Amino acid sequence: MSKPVVHIANLSLKYQHKPVFQGLNWTINRYEHWLICGTSGSGKTSLAKAIAGLPHSYGNIEIAFNPDSDLPATVHYVANWFQFKDLEGQSNFYYQQRYNKQSAETTATVKAELESFGKKHALQLNEVESILAALGFSELKDSTLIQLSSGEHKKLQLVKALWLKPQLLILDLPYNGLDTLSRKNLNTLLEEVSNAGTQLILISNETELPSCINRNAEIKEGKLVEVSADERSWNEIEVSDKAVPTFLTEAAPTPSYSEIIRMIDVNISYGEKHVLKNINWEVKTGEKWVLQGHNGSGKSTLLSLICGDHPQAYANNFHLFGNKRGSGESIWEIKERIGLISPELHWYFDPSATVWQSIVSGFYDSSGLFCDPGYSKKAQTDELISYFGLDEYKNTLMNELPLGKQRLALLARTIVKNPELLILDEPCQGLDQQQTKHFNRLVDELCKNGTTLIYVGHFESQLPNCIEHRILLENGAVKSVGTTIERFESVENFEYN
Known part of the structure; x- marks a missing residue:
């Protein structure tokens, strides 16, 4: 029997002195693709970061990569929010700066960003073209990073992740900022990488998901609870009756x-x-x-x-x-x-x-x-x-x-x-x-x-x-x-x- 891909035991995590998880347990087996949902602030992003091993994450988390796989033995996490840097390594931009011609000259182009990512991970540039086309990104290769909208930045991070095809891919709110066609094409691309051996964890409250998703869970009161697709909590929502100021x-x-x-x-x-x-x-x-x-x-x-x-x-x-x-x-x-x-x-x-x-x-x-x-x-x-x-x-x-x-x-x-x-x-x-x-x-x-x-x-x-x-x-x-x-x-x- 193969070892679980991810095994989490008694994970307890505090954020700003407030408990996020208390004794959270979770096992992800081979061929499982998970959707994690829950209310805003329930800890979905904290859990994703903990699995990805990002700084300030603690807990008993074991990752078992497949030694027989040709895919990179790594966990790749795509955050909902991406902070890019200019050519001098600075990231302290201001809102109006994206419309400033001089600022555009100090940030890398999409093409340069992709070339750098491809070189770092030994990827072939010709393999990214189909992904760019599917997400409607081909015409933006000569644009600078500061000129991109938030939805376009999200697409760029998704392009890199799908190009990499890691053994474990975690996407935090991947559909935010994407139009309907981009969402549909993203689901198709996710199905393709899952067929190639990538296991998925999606952090999302959306209902239109790739067909490969075969497990669902919610985070409730610091615990991860597996549910069926029909039991997701957003199906029954009460609107607050607070009086408008x-x-x-x-x-x-x-x-x-x-x-x-x-x-x-x-x-x-x-x-x-x-x-x-x-x-x-x-x-x-x-x-x-x-x-x-x-x-x-x-x-x-x-x-x-x-x-x-x-x-x-x-x-x-x-x-x-x-x-x-x-x-x-x-x-x-x-x-x-x-x-x-x-x-x-x-x-x-x-x-x-x-x-x-x-x-x-x-x-x-x-x-x-x-x-x-x-x-x-x-x-x-x-x-x-x-x-x-x-x-x-x-x-x-x-x-x-x-x-x-x-x-x-x-x-x-x-x-x-x-x-x-x-x-x-x-x-x-x-x-x-x-x-x-x-x-x-x-x-x-x-x-x-x-x-x-x-x-x-x-x-x-x-x-x-x-x-x-x-x-x-x-x-x-x-x-x-x-x-x-x-x-x-x-x-x-x-x-x-």
């Missing part, structure tokens, strides 16, 4: 302009690469839009224009809040009217502030708190902390929170000032389904008061009910604009997928 439901002031956004033949290029092509889009005050498109279609760049982060806004015919860009307004005057969350903002956000400081900083559009906010702002921040269930984390540093809790804190920061325009770019990425429903309920309540909304989301089940309009991008151009989302097929079946 009253300061967020008060009537918003009526602006003097009828348009929030008007773009006329907007183009964005980097050299010969055209990212946005002749964009025409009008968003009237109070409208609720969903912005969609495949990974790399130009969504993030379009939003960067609206938020004042992209320098090429001044070279285009673009009106915002009733004024043409470049008519004397400052970036900070624009930002004070907008509440924004995006995977990229989360990525570059300063994690050294506490949860409370991070949320109250939303009043000032800063990454930290540099002044006394006063009684009213403090009280409103405390209300939001309670609404999102973050009371026990109030004085915890952001980088000490599980990813889902970090996301909730940044969502609270986004809405704390009750802005005229909400831009929510995949806001529920990393949240469990209960948290997603809770947040989208809040969005629906906020938008009853005339708040204008732009919401980026791939899946109908994860959209708020208030959405009225849809704009679809494809390869940097507007493919379609609709007046109501009901006119289209299910979001999972849009043509771009």
Whole structure:
């Protein structure tokens, strides 16, 4: 009888003095491919890191590789969040830097990153081409790492892992940030590597999974419990009935302009690469839009224009809040009217502030708190902390929170000032389904008061009910604009997928 591939006995792990696991036991046998699910903060990532042997992981964990396999005898862990470095080894980037031409010149290209990875692991470059094509990544080989969106960075890490084909592959939230077609193709690629001998552990709460997954487990109260596919806990979810803070439901002031956004033949290029092509889009005050498109279609760049982060806004015919860009307004005057969350903002956000400081900083559009906010702002921040269930984390540093809790804190920061325009770019990425429903309920309540909304989301089940309009991008151009989302097929079946 062959030895178990992974054997964990009495694993106990604390994080920030709080127990994560208490006597956790788990055995993974040959040919088993596991899905690990559970609520945000239950310890899924901690378990993945412990198996991968990353720093600060402790416990009795034995890994038995197959000596007869041609695959690398290693555990390869793909984190949900990847921090790249520039050519000088630095990783302290800021959000707007990805649109800066000079910054692009100091970071490696995707091609160089792949060449370096291939050389390190003695891989053949020609073998990665089919993986790049399947994940829609072939055209990005000449892009620099700083220019990639969060979804594109996730794809790059998946490309490297699938190219490597380790004996044990652990993927933490692998579907986050991926459009529907990329998810389907990823599942096909995972089935191929499993057939080649790679064993899989997926950390995910998704339901569309590769067919090779034959074991399911949840982490509950520090224990790993095996369940059937039908017993996964997300099938029965109760939405919190907490009252939305009253300061967020008060009537918003009526602006003097009828348009929030008007773009006329907007183009964005980097050299010969055209990212946005002749964009025409009008968003009237109070409208609720969903912005969609495949990974790399130009969504993030379009939003960067609206938020004042992209320098090429001044070279285009673009009106915002009733004024043409470049008519004397400052970036900070624009930002004070907008509440924004995006995977990229989360990525570059300063994690050294506490949860409370991070949320109250939303009043000032800063990454930290540099002044006394006063009684009213403090009280409103405390209300939001309670609404999102973050009371026990109030004085915890952001980088000490599980990813889902970090996301909730940044969502609270986004809405704390009750802005005229909400831009929510995949806001529920990393949240469990209960948290997603809770947040989208809040969005629906906020938008009853005339708040204008732009919401980026791939899946109908994860959209708020208030959405009225849809704009679809494809390869940097507007493919379609609709007046109501009901006119289209299910979001999972849009043509771009």
